Amino acid sequence: MSDMHLYTLDLFWRGDHTRSYEEYTREHLIRIKGKNELRATADPLFRGDGSLHNPEDLLLAALSSCHLLTYLALCARARINVLSYHDQAEGTLMLTKDGGGHFSGVMLRPQVRIEDGGHLEKAIAFHEAAHKYCFIARSVNFPVNCEAAVSAA
Numbered sequence: 001m002s003d004m005h006l007y008t009l010d011l012f013w014r015g016d017h018t019r020s021y022e023e024y025t026r027e028h029l030i031r032i033k034g035k036n037e038l039r040a041t042a043d044p045l046f047r048g049d050g051s052l053h054n055p056e057d058l059l060l061a062a063l064s065s066c067h068l069l070t071y072l073a074l075c076a077r078a079r080i081n082v083l084s085y086h087d088q089a090e091g092t093l094m095l096t097k098d099g100g101g102h103f104s105g106v107m108l109r110p111q112v113r114i115e116d117g118g119h120l121e122k123a124i125a126f127h128e129a130a131h132k133y134c135f136i137a138r139s140v141n142f143p144v145n146c147e148a149a150v151s152a153a
Contacts, residue, residue, distance in 0.1 A: 008032070027052065056093055056103075063106050063144055064089040066136035067127075071110070074126045074133075081115035082123075083153055108146045117152030124150045 009032045015025040026042035027049060042048030043056055053061075064087045075082050087110040095101040114123050127148040131137055137144040 022047065056091065059103065059140075060089055060091040060106060062136045063091075063134075063140070064108055066134040067108050067110070067130050067144075067146065070134045071112075071126055071130040074129055075114070075123060078119070078122060078126070080119045080123050080126075082112060083115055084111075084113040086111045103140070103142045105143045105145065106140075108144065108148070110146070110148045112148065112150045113153060114150060115153050120150060120152055124148065 009030055012029045012031070013025075014027045014029065018024040026047060028040055030038040030040055032038075039052050040058070041052040041054055043054045044050040048054055068085060068087065072082060072085070087108055089106065089108045091106040092104045093101055094104045110127065112123065114120070127146050127150075131144065131146055134144075
């Protein structure tokens with residue numbers, strides 16, 4: 001198995017002009033071979049369609065999803081049966097005076113329910129390990145914090 005993995009996509013803008021900042025469409029398509037097409041746009045703050053996903057949504061979703069998938073893998077390998085997982089993640093975007101901006105942080109708040117209360121301590125500790133191994137969290141330049149709660153059935 002190779003240590004390097006390449007991910008590719010095709011992005012297509014759906015507009016036909018950029019005559020003025022106020023008028024051009026921000027809608028675009030993202031296609032990844034073998035997967036459903038994703039319609040995306042800018043955040044409404046930047047004149048996008050609020051009913052479509054935007055890059056900020058997708059960054060937050062990537063962080064939350066990566067934590068979930070890493071956490072579930074750790075639990076499965078330790079034979080901890082996860083019954084449910086719900087994250088209410090939030091990210092803070094800071095706009096700068098030069099017209100740019102950056103995320104200043106993300107907070108993940110997973111609520112996890114496991115089958116066996118005897119595994120509670122380990123299941124709680126796995127959130128820290130999940131953060132350590134999450135590819136996406138390790139790739140961003142802002143803090144990704146986690147306030148997890150784990151309960152047993």
